[in-house]
Amino acid sequence: MKTGTHDISVNYLGMELRSPLVPSASPLGEHVETLQQMENSGAGAVVLPSLFEDPYERHPNHPGFYFEEIIKAREALKIPVIASLNATTPESWIHLATQIAQAGAHALELNIYHLSLSPEVPSSEVEKAYIDVVKSVTSAVSIPVSVKLPPFFTNLTHMARDLKNAGAMGLVLFNRFYQPDLDLLSMGPGYTLRLSTSAENRLPLRWISLLYQHEIGYLAASTGIRTGADVLKMILSGASITQVCSILLQRGIPWLEAIEGELHQWMDTCNIRSLREARGTLSHRCMQNPDQIEREEYLKALQGYARIDVPSWRDERPIQIESRFKFGAR
Numbered sequence: 001m002k003t004g005t006h007d008i009s010v011n012y013l014g015m016e017l018r019s020p021l022v023p024s025a026s027p028l029g030e031h032v033e034t035l036q037q038m039e040n041s042g043a044g045a046v047v048l049p050s051l052f053e054d055p056y057e058r059h060p061n062h063p064g065f066y067f068e069e070i071i072k073a074r075e076a077l078k079i080p081v082i083a084s085l086n087a088t089t090p091e092s093w094i095h096l097a098t099q100i101a102q103a104g105a106h107a108l109e110l111n112i113y114h115l116s117l118s119p120e121v122p123s124s125e126v127e128k129a130y131i132d133v134v135k136s137v138t139s140a141v142s143i144p145v146s147v148k149l150p151p152f153f154t155n156l157t158h159m160a161r162d163l164k165n166a167g168a169m170g171l172v173l174f175n176r177f178y179q180p181d182l183d184l185l186s187m188g189p190g191y192t193l194r195l196s197t198s199a200e201n202r203l204p205l206r207w208i209s210l211l212y213q214h215e216i217g218y219l220a221a222s223t224g225i226r227t228g229a230d231v232l233k234m235i236l237s238g239a240s241i242t243q244v245c246s247i248l249l250q251r252g253i254p255w256l257e258a259i260e261g262e263l264h265q266w267m268d269t270c271n272i273r274s275l276r277e278a279r280g281t282l283s284h285r286c287m288q289n290p291d292q293i294e295r296e297e298y299l300k301a302l303q304g305y306a307r308i309d310v311p312s313w314r315d316e317r318p319i320q321i322e323s324r325f326k327f328g329a330r
């Protein structure tokens, strides 16, 4: 759909979306009323909170309530409804994914989180567990399936290709896990939830840019996307959509409109008429020698680091130190 002179429509997992802005899995998507609010505020699609297999027995309506929510959301919304699943056994991945598809979800996001704590388990085995889940789910359902990944793989490019070959149509980069802190007063773990900042989107930005050239399917950016500028950077790097969570928890669902407004402003400033045409134009694909450029950028970043204020240990007043990096010098 065209808004003004800018076309912000995108295609994700084969679905036509009016906008790349997609609220990601979170409690904000638990009720059909808030899902409608997302649609009214311009969301291109919605991702429902994950169906976690674990509380299965503790909640008498679980997982039936989840399938009912999918049915209600499908009835109430015009935009695509993406369900999300986090199961634990091979049987339940298949069983629950099949029921989600039967309930009418347009697509399914697999929220796989497999943390191996045993030194006996090699990384290849952990990766195989991901691949096996994707293979079994994609053989069981005919709706598009994407995989939400953590960033911690030895070779993410290889892993991404294997996931595509296993049947994943897209990847969501990245899931954000809540690492516990230590609470020195209780001398125990501290579990305060810290929402993200835009600074955290450098990780998905870089990987989307690197993966785009390998044509491993649709890429969805997640983590630290808060502004129209963040959205445009992700699209230029190769993302098809941008998922938003923390900013909506902080500012409320209607803030989607502010992000979209800013996206239009940036498209104007950068003379971009269509997100489809702009997608991936600043990815590493456009660079002739990505490995060498990656190294040069790394060295430049380290050398340019001196151009910041560094607080002194003693009085915490910022002190100015001069840059060793000269802009424009190659």
Ligand SMILES: Cc1cc2nc3c(=O)[nH]c(=O)nc-3n(C[C@H](O)[C@H](O)[C@H](O)COP(=O)(O)O)c2cc1C
Pocket (backbone or CB within 6 Å): 024, 025, 026, 027, 049, 050, 051, 084, 111, 148, 174, 175, 176, 195, 196, 197, 222, 223, 224, 225, 243, 244, 245, 246, 247, 249
């Ligand atoms: C309170 C809360 C609940 C979340 N629940 C889920 C979930 O059920 N499934 C999932 O895949 N991600 C879940 N996430 C992760 C978000 O979907 C998102 O990937 C992550 O917060 C990074 O995006 P952000 O930087 O915009 O917050 C949750 C995040 C928060 C803050």
